[in-house]
Amino acid sequence: MLRIEGLTRRFGTVTALHDVSLTVEEGEFIGVIGRSGAGKSTLLRLINRLIEPSSGRIFFGDEDVLAKRGRALQDWRRRAAMIFQQFALIDRLSVLDNVLVGRVATVPRWRSWTLAWPLADRALAIEALDRLDMTDHALKRADQLSGGQQQRVAIARALVQAPRLILADEPVASLDPRSTRAVMDSLARINREDGLTVLCNLHHIDLARDYCRRIIGIHAGRVVFDGPVEALDAAAIALIYGQDGEE
């Protein structure tokens, strides 16, 4: 489904990602793990085209992702929905309007500017909030929610984009343990119920073990492990995090 070939990204003298090749099948739930600075964010940002590679290729089915421009690029970003550590909600808007931002590419601009969303889109947004147990909060301002609730709103916003891929960049890094589980459970449910492919950057091995079936381990910009979670043994962990294990 997603095929990455020889992907490299340099920032000045730093090689953030070095010659990465991998394939992702539809419906997988993949944990991308590695130390801070290993290159995890860079990988997801390259897939979404938030940044461009120094070299390499990305294919989605037979589509050349790196060749996309204009509307086709916009459409790719809709299909490869990003979820960020800091949620990226608009504080002063209601929860419902934040979710509707996920529909922005599908309506005429005046509608999103005036928050005059079509009824069908509102229904879709409420349905997404319902799936994340967030309907009761629909009319609250986004900044009145806890971090875990905000992240669930961000997931609902991603869902109404009708994505093919969810690219979650450390979605639980700033959350307490209970909210962390709620957010990871939501991602797992969407993956299970919709068969939606999830690539999730995670700092902690325990979470990766609990939620992901396949693990990609990155060390200093290189993929040093790619396999089923059961194969993530002490030797693999040492390769990914260095000899001193998890940071």
Ligand SMILES: Nc1ncnc2c1ncn2[C@@H]1O[C@H](COP(=O)(O)OP(=O)(O)OP(=O)(O)O)[C@@H](O)[C@H]1O
């Ligand atoms: N815009 C940028 N300009 C310069 N260097 C960058 C930029 N983005 C990333 N880097 C560098 O690329 C390397 C990989 O960064 P990246 O953010 O992908 O790591 P990460 O594994 O996601 O880390 P973290 O868990 O801290 O987010 C780091 O050395 C980082 O400093």
